[in-house]
Amino acid sequence: MVQTPVKTSSSKELAMQAVELIRQAGCEYGDIRLCTYRHQNLTARDRSLSNLADNVSSGFGVRVLFKGAWGFAASHRQTPEEVVRIVALAVEIAKGSHLTQQTPVRLARVEAYRDTYITPIDIDPFAIPIGEKAELLLTINDRLLGYEAEGVKKAYSFLRFTREDKIFASTEGSAIEQTIYRSYPGFGCTAIANGDAQSRNYERAPLNVGYEHIDKADLLGQVERVAGEAIAKVHAPSCPSEIRSTLILKPTNLFLTIHESVGHPTELDRVYGYEANFAGTSFATPEHLGELQYAAPWVNFKADRTQPRGRGTMGYDDEGVLAQEWHVVKDGILVDYLTDRETAHRLGRGSSNGAAYADSWYNVPMVRIPNLGLEPGPEGGSHTATLEEMIADTEEGILIDGIGSFSIDQQRRNFQFGGDAFWQVKHGKIVGMLKDVTYHSHTTEFWNRVDAIGPQSEWMQCGTNMCGKGEPIQVAQMTHACVPVRVRDIAIGGRT
Template sequence: MVQAPVRIASTELAQLAIALIRKSGCEYGDIRICSYRNQSLMTRDRSLSNLSDDVSSGFGVRVLHNGAWGFAASHRQTPAEITRIVALAVETAKGSRLSQQTPVRLVPQEAYQDTYITPIEIDPFEIPIAEKAELLLTISDRLLSYNARGVKKAFSFLHFNREEKTFASTEGSLIQQTIYRSYPGYWCTAIANGDAQNRTYELPPLNKGYEHIDKNDLLGNVERVAEEAIEKIHAPESPSGIHTSLILKPSNLFLTIHESVGHPTELDRVYGYEANFAGTSFATTDKLGKLQYGAPWINFIGDRTQPHGRSTMGYDDEGVRSQQWYVVQDGILVDYLTDRETAYRLGRNRSNGCAFADSWSNVPMVRIPNLGLEPGKPGDSHTATLAEMIADTEDGILIDGIGSFSIDQQRRNFQFGGDAFWQVKQGKIVGMLKNVTYHSMTTDFWNSVDAIGNASELEQCGTNLCGKGEPLQIAQMTHACVPVRVQNIQIGRGS
């Protein structure tokens, strides 16, 4: 009879790795033992087009030897493999040192022994697949009930993630975390007169359990989404080459924040460590404390403690405790997104906890945290509700949802689209437009914000598909924000 292999606890394997790293003469080392479960359901029209439920598990060892990094990883979680991988990581560091010009140094880090679990009400992996599929098929069926009026395609999805990881370091940390994430949504396509237009609805990707899948909300918006897709397909084209007022809902603004504030303030990008995949940054360190990034009422806050935020957790992948800090304060660039290495180079005495790897087989790098736009202050002349912004606009465009986008390699010059557009005339919404894009320079755009929403209109929008690095890593984050109005922005015509 064949006996099943004995499963050794992740904490024991982590402690073995740390003991071996210490014996190797490295000045620092850590191990992440991780398991990722990703479940995805998607429908196309009246059929389930995709069902996947994958688990990936393994460990990665990172060491710093004589100022050079070494990394190695494996899916085999055994003492023998731990021993082999630690040795390989050390040898890699020694080889890297031969070509490295400047030794790596890290800011100090307190040791923690802790456990963190995303607070959820309902485990999404305990809900039967049939129940989830039935919800999606019901949504698609209701969207397609508008077929005679032009809705020809319907899509819906549910995505769930569970990330379990044990982190240990030679500095004495031993941290175990379990992160849950949920994300539902749908869209439909209307077709008429040789054109096709989409309209999308989703509940933002958040760190919640199945309680985030609000059936009443999802089904309750089907009629509106279908009607707006039909109106959009018959709407006039965007004007082109004019400058106008834009009123941006959080569902659109979050992506502009992501690309024009999040990525430019990643300090590894600023230093040129990241260049091939998506460029470097105009927000160089000589501008720190000087650059007028936005109007004086513009404040951006990094916050990995934000309840339900997509990148909220107890600690980052270097064992740095989650925290909150200003990146732009009163319109001025005051800080960056850092890991322990870039924080040292900047002259800081601590990291703000932005190291993240999307897999046990990848190396942590600086990633955007939850990065949000602070609401306007009560009583400030620039604070206004969305309704007040519309009522106060003579000629403008209201934009909801995201569309195509592009931004240059220095994160200066950008173009964004959207999912739905309404023309505003003399303080009233007068009808939809289609194929609108807006164009600006990063600092020009944020300095042109003349109205900002209050805290009652704050929404936790964000992304689950932020790509960075080669090989590519995917991260996810929330950009909580409020509506804003931006003046004198160039409008173009997208496709």
């Protein structure tokens, strides 16, 4: 296991210096994050490497609360003199904000922690030679293009790695060091025939894990299937539009529906209207807490910052709140939100559940979806069924794998989702592929129409590495572990 120190002692000294300066300025609260982010991305298109980027960004951000008003400033120069300047600037901004602020910010309490957290990994992804990584991608593409005679005309593959080194210190006594590793591989191809083009993709889910996640045998072993399904898809009939059907959704499709229709609507800053960019606010307002039948009674959604390998897993959030797990929807009822310290206090909670995250040293933390997943059906439960059993018990429906296009309205009520591959189910059997499928529904209507949930044995960690939010935009990542589900009587559309 790689155990690399997060920062040098000089960074710790800068953190302590900033905290003392914030106290001397008379602020009721303040914190500093000193961060280094390394991102390595490789992409191959057809038989050449089209992109190679290995970037490092390093700096610090200071956040202060003065008479109930926030101030924030940041710099890439990590020197004692610059810490003095940035703390003074953050305090000055807070004082200016205080002049026009109508409601003072108050924060939920947090314990003081002095701790270190490192993502458990076996192989440091940055220790693997670039040439070895590029060779893997080109091999995948070459094998995909081996199906050119059957219709595969384009191929791509990628590897993405991240390391975040962070020191957090606050006036409440916390001093936390964290190192987060992330790995993500995938590939896809496009088949062309009869004036149409259709793609098929495969990825190993983006997870917090080392290079051991780049399973060469698995990636190469999926090439024949992916190419074959792309070819079958381009020759498949289009799905009829304006029908209603039963859907059987694999975790690789369902995770995005969870993300958009459960994750974002329960971010408490969106609920309160603090954040409204990218289809943001929410229908799930506080008067519905504990009462709204968000989903069928056998549906449970749990947030979990502690999930092993989860993309949003860490020891502490970016406000120094200890990682934890909690239900957002329990027995179908909306029971909680995703909070930072500010929104938790407004909700009347004594503490935050640790959903604050910033994607860089120069951005402020905001409420972000942590790992948020659908819990499996209980063994022997009346609504628990394997994927095979769901198919066998479906007279007519559509099986969907992978993600495609999506849209959702400003309050997260009405949505449309596509997918990457579709199969028609008739009389309990898969009878062939379809293409151009979308499904449409209302958030609570959709989740209340779930009538079958997969067991623990079919639980999968799927998720995203590019969730955008805020202005200026911040990008976060999270896992939405889930199981297959069957949903009855959903509106289906297609390309006419």
